[in-house]
């Protein structure tokens with residue numbers, strides 16, 4: 001078949017964790033060392049072939065700066081999927097990711113699939129959040145979890161593909 005499924009996807013997470021970089025990697029296959037901090041939010045789209053379907057992601061890349069926090073519900077409400085990003089070299093961003101999970105559990109749509117991305121996995125020597133800790137947290141909260149690197153591209157397509165695979169079942 002040639003079905004196309006539109007899926008609204010939002011990226012949430014602390015400033016500088018690499019949300020825009022993950023989107024740039026996924027949508028354009030690029031990485032820049034000096035990615036500018038997002039203002040408000042930015043929109044992108046990308047289509048993936050999953051099983052027998054095309055999943056067209058309509059991606060909202062939100063700004064991590066606290067002053068934009070009040071805008072977030074506009075982007076996560078009604079989203080098919082949310083990717084919550086932390087920087088595995090910065091424990092404070094993992095704590096912030098947990099706050100986003102709580103906010104989505106309280107205010108989000110019950111059907112939103114939530115994925116947790118431990119980004120900057122290329123910076124192994126600087127690790128502050130263990131795989132075990134994040135994995136356990138993800139399991140307890142029913143989240144997909146992957147460590148990613150927008151820089152090296154590790155697991156970037158994979159995390160979107162896993163989400164797409166899940167969405168294509170419905």
Ligand code: GTP
Nearest residue numbers: 016017018019020021033037038064120149150151
């Ligand atoms: P806000 O828009 O301010 O919320 O930040 P953001 O989450 O969009 O982060 P952004 O993509 O702007 O990345 C912040 C910085 O981290 C940039 O200098 C990126 O080059 C760098 N960065 C992003 N992803 C990675 C990664 O996987 N590895 C490394 N080494 N650096 C990364």
Ligand code: MG
Nearest residue numbers: 019020037038
């Ligand atoms: Mg950004």
